[in-house]
Amino acid sequence: MSAPGALEHRIVRALGRAGDRSSDFDLNPEVKLPPGRKLRPAGVLLGIDVTGTAPRVLLTKRSSALKHHPGQIAFPGGKQDEGDADVIDAALREAEEEVALPRDAVRVLGTMPAHETVTSFLVTPVVALIETPFTIRPEPGEVEEAFAVPLDHLLEPAHYSVQSRRWRGSQRHYFTVPYGPYYIWGATARMLRAFAERMRA
Numbered sequence: 001m002s003a004p005g006a007l008e009h010r011i012v013r014a015l016g017r018a019g020d021r022s023s024d025f026d027l028n029p030e031v032k033l034p035p036g037r038k039l040r041p042a043g044v045l046l047g048i049d050v051t052g053t054a055p056r057v058l059l060t061k062r063s064s065a066l067k068h069h070p071g072q073i074a075f076p077g078g079k080q081d082e083g084d085a086d087v088i089d090a091a092l093r094e095a096e097e098e099v100a101l102p103r104d105a106v107r108v109l110g111t112m113p114a115h116e117t118v119t120s121f122l123v124t125p126v127v128a129l130i131e132t133p134f135t136i137r138p139e140p141g142e143v144e145e146a147f148a149v150p151l152d153h154l155l156e157p158a159h160y161s162v163q164s165r166r167w168r169g170s171q172r173h174y175f176t177v178p179y180g181p182y183y184i185w186g187a188t189a190r191m192l193r194a195f196a197e198r199m200r201a
Helices: 004-015 087-099 151-155 186-200
Strands: 040-049 056-062 077-079 106-111 121-130 143-150 161-167 170-176
Touching (some): 040 087, 087 143
Parallel strands (some): 040 121
Antiparallel strands (some): 040 056, 040 077, 106 121
16 A cells, blocks of 8 residues: 555545445345435545554444444444534544544545435545544444454455345345455445545546
């Protein structure tokens, strides 16, 4: 992987490329989405830690006690609240709440096109560099674990696959990008794949 300066240049160029929104329905074109549907804005942090020997992407494992998506791998982030200036502010606030990532340790480089989820959120990935070491402190009740995946692993096309399972009476297809004991799938894997595609272009 290139030095931080060269990596930043690659990311900024990648984010500047034109592209469409992604969705949980990309691999399921038979699903008919209702026109005029209401989507709630959200922001997630695709935070790339450049403080070590190689860049790594920060991810979380959601608490098994949560009502929605328990135990799934996710980016730090969440829905935009009334007090948030925008989805970038929401992503930074949630990252600080979920894993104690200080805002001043992060430098935002830009955003990717939003991703529509089956839960009616319009999620904007906020791409940023984590430039200052910090101590991860998972929020009890929300985050079971926080960990980092080498960026090189996530940029490799061969590490992604399409799998499927029964969901609400039909077969649903989705992307996966496993890493060690972590099964990264669904919206998180789709957004990571979209980022990898931009970085390779």
